[in-house]
Amino acid sequence: METKNIEQLARFAKALGHPTRVEILKHLSNSSCCFTGDLVDIFPVAQSTISQHLKELKNAGLIQGEVNPPKIKYCINKENWEKARLLFNEFLK
Amino acid sequence: METKNIEQLARFAKALGHPTRVEILKHLSNSSCCFTGDLVDIFPVAQSTISQHLKELKNAGLIQGEVNPPKIKYCINKENWEKARLLFNEFLK
DNA sequence: AATATTTATCGTATATTTGCGATAAACTAT
DNA sequence: ATAGTTTATCGCAAATATACGATAAATATT
Numbered sequence: 001m002e003t004k005n006i007e008q009l010a011r012f013a014k015a016l017g018h019p020t021r022v023e024i025l026k027h028l029s030n031s032s033c034c035f036t037g038d039l040v041d042i043f044p045v046a047q048s049t050i051s052q053h054l055k056e057l058k059n060a061g062l063i064q065g066e067v068n069p070p071k072i073k074y075c076i077n078k079e080n081w082e083k084a085r086l087l088f089n090e091f092l093k
Numbered sequence: 094m095e096t097k098n099i100e101q102l103a104r105f106a107k108a109l110g111h112p113t114r115v116e117i118l119k120h121l122s123n124s125s126c127c128f129t130g131d132l133v134d135i136f137p138v139a140q141s142t143i144s145q146h147l148k149e150l151k152n153a154g155l156i157q158g159e160v161n162p163p164k165i166k167y168c169i170n171k172e173n174w175e176k177a178r179l180l181f182n183e184f185l186k
Numbered sequence: 187a188a189t190a191t192t193t194a195t196c197g198t199a200t201a202t203t204t205g206c207g208a209t210a211a212a213c214t215a216t
Numbered sequence: 217a218t219a220g221t222t223t224a225t226c227g228c229a230a231a232t233a234t235a236c237g238a239t240a241a242a243t244a245t246t
Contacts, residue, residue, distance in 0.1 A: 014110030085185040092178040
């Protein structure tokens, strides 16, 4: 496993390193996609906090958002999700 | 996936969220086990920093150390490693 | 144009993480 | 007992993460 992949794995792992973000991802992968507001209704945290977690997940490449005015629909970034799956799978073998 | 598992996954992920710790784990799983000093020789960080990373990995349950005076031999905690493998596998499916 | 809805960003406070050198602790060997 | 080896812990500084309320931005509707 090369350095590049190790760094990528660490970046994915860091994004997964908070329960709320794991829950968000779980919810997204279950219900295919959803809006920020849906998550705000579900989780007992402030809207700005959800937004911040979404930003981090987006920066890590695990989700993507498409504008659907005035809402924004977030979905799993399937390409990177698969990349993460492969990396973790190889690493934890 | 229950809350317990989500929290466990997040804890594992957090421990994996730093390149040095990923490298340490990779090295441990390759060479079965090694001493703190071996890692200090390999990585360009201070001994106290390595020790701190090892502590975190131990707290997360991913490694275990057995005293081998005056050294300490660290190994992968296979039971929890398997647990992590299953959790990530299920989650990233 | 004015209002309503939805989400991101800003500013702030607090907590945690990271990294280091210095020191202590544990144990061996002399 | 003394000295040497190895590792953990302490104290500190800097950076990053977390969470919130308030506000701004974007867009649709009236």
